[in-house]
């Protein structure tokens with residue numbers, strides 16, 4: 684037969700307040716501290732991009748040939764950029780129209796592509812063998828043609844962007860004139876980001892080309908992608924194109940995107956504003 688044994692602790696009433704209650708309090712404190720350390724979930728990292736406003740810059744490239752198309756674009760309210768090809772019939776007028784409507788202009792410099800398909804190059808393009816003094820003349824004349832420009836972006840240029848002589852020359856010219864560079868070549872071999880950084884010039888790359896297809900639905904989907912990148916990263920840069928091959932469809936999609944942006948707390952800004960967001964992220 685098993686005999687159960689019990690231990691009876693007898694605490695005198697006087698000892699209860701002197702010894703046992705403080706000990707109990709300490710034990711409770713330790714238990715609570717352990718529970719707090721091991722079970723209390725760590726505070727969530729602050730999701731800055733979802734809580735704060737996301738910013739999107741949209742650049743309409745290839746302006747200069749069609750004044751009426753740009754007029755339609757300039758009816759749209761929020762900030763955006765227009766990249767104007769210099770030396771075209773309406774280049775100077777469009778630059779003035781953009782300034783009046785408080786939009787930011789960029790010079791859209793035409794440069795030689797890798798695939799030797801030069802059919803779409805504009806007059807006075809920078810070719811891989813263009814000497815430095817001619818590059819400087821083209822640049823200065825383009826600035827005189829589009830005096831309101833905040834910087835320049837690149838028309839084609841997949842070959843020229845790998846030429847360190849020309850990239851260095853253009854970065855120097857941008858630096859001297861306090862201009863930003865939008866590297867719209869989409870080339871992984873482009874030297875603009877590296878040489879621009881060395882020279883202290885702000886070089887911005889785009890996240891999405893919105894009009895890869897001339898179809899409203901496709902462009903709307905690309906805007907959705909642009910917005911999602913902006914929500915994740917805090918900002919995003921998109922490029923669209925003017926011209927006969929779908930400029931009006933892109934303008935139509937942009938109007939819809941402006942309404943979506945208002946609903947989703949996305950703010951359109953100029954590409955020059957993106958510079959400060961990039962610096963904050965560095």
Ligand SMILES: [Zn+2]
Nearest residue numbers: 744745838839
């Ligand atoms: Zn272009």
